[in-house]
Amino acid sequence: MDASINSFMAEVKKRNSHQPEFMQAVQEVAESVIPYIAKHKIYKDQKILERMVEPERLISFRVVWYDDTGKIHVNRGYRVQMNSAIGPYKGGLRFHPTVNASILKFLAFEQVFKNSLTTLPMGGGKGGSDFDPKGKSDNEIMRFCQSFMTELCRHIGPFTDIPAGDIGVGAREIGFMFGTYKKIKNEFTGVLTGKGLSWGGSKIRPESTGYGTVYFAQSMLKTKNDEVKGKTVVVSGSGNVAQFAAEKIIDLGGKVIALSDSGGCIHDSDGIDEKKLDFIMNLKNEERGRISEYTKKYPSGKYYKGKRPWHIKCDIAMPCATENELDERDAKNLLKNGCICVSEGANMPSTPGAMQAFRKAKILYAPGKASNAGGVSASGLEMTQNSLRYSWIREKVDDRLRGIMENIHDSCVKYGMEEDGYCNYVKGANIAGFVKVADAMLAQGVI
Numbered sequence: 001m002d003a004s005i006n007s008f009m010a011e012v013k014k015r016n017s018h019q020p021e022f023m024q025a026v027q028e029v030a031e032s033v034i035p036y037i038a039k040h041k042i043y044k045d046q047k048i049l050e051r052m053v054e055p056e057r058l059i060s061f062r063v064v065w066y067d068d069t070g071k072i073h074v075n076r077g078y079r080v081q082m083n084s085a086i087g088p089y090k091g092g093l094r095f096h097p098t099v100n101a102s103i104l105k106f107l108a109f110e111q112v113f114k115n116s117l118t119t120l121p122m123g124g125g126k127g128g129s130d131f132d133p134k135g136k137s138d139n140e141i142m143r144f145c146q147s148f149m150t151e152l153c154r155h156i157g158p159f160t161d162i163p164a165g166d167i168g169v170g171a172r173e174i175g176f177m178f179g180t181y182k183k184i185k186n187e188f189t190g191v192l193t194g195k196g197l198s199w200g201g202s203k204i205r206p207e208s209t210g211y212g213t214v215y216f217a218q219s220m221l222k223t224k225n226d227e228v229k230g231k232t233v234v235v236s237g238s239g240n241v242a243q244f245a246a247e248k249i250i251d252l253g254g255k256v257i258a259l260s261d262s263g264g265c266i267h268d269s270d271g272i273d274e275k276k277l278d279f280i281m282n283l284k285n286e287e288r289g290r291i292s293e294y295t296k297k298y299p300s301g302k303y304y305k306g307k308r309p310w311h312i313k314c315d316i317a318m319p320c321a322t323e324n325e326l327d328e329r330d331a332k333n334l335l336k337n338g339c340i341c342v343s344e345g346a347n348m349p350s351t352p353g354a355m356q357a358f359r360k361a362k363i364l365y366a367p368g369k370a371s372n373a374g375g376v377s378a379s380g381l382e383m384t385q386n387s388l389r390y391s392w393i394r395e396k397v398d399d400r401l402r403g404i405m406e407n408i409h410d411s412c413v414k415y416g417m418e419e420d421g422y423c424n425y426v427k428g429a430n431i432a433g434f435v436k437v438a439d440a441m442l443a444q445g446v447i
C-alpha cells in the first residue's frame, strides 16, 4: 500500500486505536482520497483530510429514566458533530446496546461524505445511545426519549444540527423527542426530520432510504443495459430500510426471496409478494415481533436461526441491517452463486475483505454512503419544506429523490471510472464526497 496512506493511518491510529469501526471507515476513505490529494497539493498543504477525521465536537451525556416498575436506569447519550463546512450537522440517532463513540464516529464520518454527495447543504453528524429499545413498553420508550432530549436540545437546532432516525429510532421515537424539544424551547421548528405527516414531516421520508437504494441499483444496472425486473433479490434486515427496499423491488417486478433480523433469516423461494410484505411490516412495526414468525403464517418460508441470508442464491444482494454484516466468505458465496449487483442500504455493511472481493470480481458494487443517501436526501427535502412552511405532494418528493440518486450515481462514475471501463463506485463516492467539503473548508480558513 501507498506509504503516504500508511503514515496517515498511523497518525489516525495514535488517537483512535481503540475505535475499530471508525478506523475502518477512515482507512477506506484514505485509500481513495490520498492518491487524489497527491495530485491536488492544496488539500495536502492545508491538512484537509487530517482535519476531517477529527470531529468538530463530540458530546457525551447521562440519560436517566424510570422503567414501568419504578426502577431507575442509567444510559449514555451522544452526539458527534463531525463537519459543518457545507451546512448544519445532519444525521440520524441510533438506539442500540452496541452504540459507543467508535460506532457513532464511523457513522458521522460516513455521513459527511454522503451528505456532500446529495448536493444539498448539509454537514455531517450522528448520535444515539446504548439504550436497548427491545422489549420496552411505549411508556418506557417515551420516558427514555424525553430524558435523552432534555439534554440533547441544548446542542441542536434548525440552523445548528438536525437529527433524524436510524436503528431503533423511527416515527414513534422522533415524535416523543420532538414533543420534548418543543416543550423545552417553546418553538415549533424543523429541528428533527422523519416527523409525522400532520406535524411537519415529508411524504416519502419513511420510504426514501429503501427506495433510493433500489434507484441506485437501477442506475448501476442501466450501465449494463439491464434492469431490476425479473431479478431475484436477497435483502438483509426487516426494519425501515429493508422493508421499503423490498417494496420497491416488488413494484419494479423483481422477486424478493429473503429478509432477516438479528435472530436469523427467512427464505421464501416462492417470493415475498406485497401481501406477505404487509404481514412483515405489521409484525415489525406494530407487533414488534421476530422474523421467525413469518414461517408460521407462510409455510413456504424456511427459517434459518442465527444465519445471515448470504448463502441464498440471488442476482442482487441488498444488505440493509447493520455494519459488517457481510464478510469475505459471504461475498465469495454470493459471487459463486452468480450475484451481479450489490447495493448497500445499511452503513458499511460489507467488511473490507468483502468489498475487496466484489471489486476484484468487477461486479456492480455500491457503498452505502452513495446508495443509501436517499434517506438523508429526503430529510434535506423535509427541511426545505419546513423552511417554506409548505408540504409537497408525494410524486414531487419521489421525483426529486430519483433525480438526486441519479446525480449521485453520475458523480460516482465521474470520479470512479477506471481505465479498463470498470466503475469503482467506492473510489468515486469517496472522492466526489470529499471535493465539495474540502473546497468549502479551504474557503472558510484554518478553523
Ligand SMILES: NC(=O)C1=CN([C@@H]2O[C@H](COP(=O)(O)OP(=O)(O)OC[C@H]3O[C@@H](n4cnc5c(N)ncnc54)[C@H](O)[C@@H]3O)[C@@H](O)[C@H]2O)C=CC1
Binding pocket: 165, 166, 167, 168, 169, 170, 209, 237, 238, 239, 240, 241, 242, 260, 261, 262, 263, 320, 321, 322, 323, 325, 345, 346, 347, 372, 373, 375, 376
Ligand atoms: N433509517 C434511515 O433512514 C437510514 C438508515 N441507514 C442504515 O440502514 C441500516 C438499517 O437501519 P434502519 O432500517 O433504519 O433500522 P431499523 O431499526 O428499522 O432496522 C434495523 C434492522 O437491522 C436488524 N439488525 C440490527 N442489528 C443487527 C445485527 N447485529 N444482525 C442482524 N440484523 C440486525 C434489525 O433486526 C432490523 O431488522 C443501518 O445500518 C442504518 O444506519 C442508512 C441510511 C438512512
Ligand SMILES: O=C(O)CCC(=O)C(=O)O
Binding pocket: 090, 091, 092, 093, 111, 114, 162, 163, 164, 165, 166, 193, 347, 372, 373, 375, 376, 377, 379
Ligand atoms: O435523515 C437523516 O438525517 C439521517 C439519515 C442517516 O442517519 C443516514 O443516512 O445514515
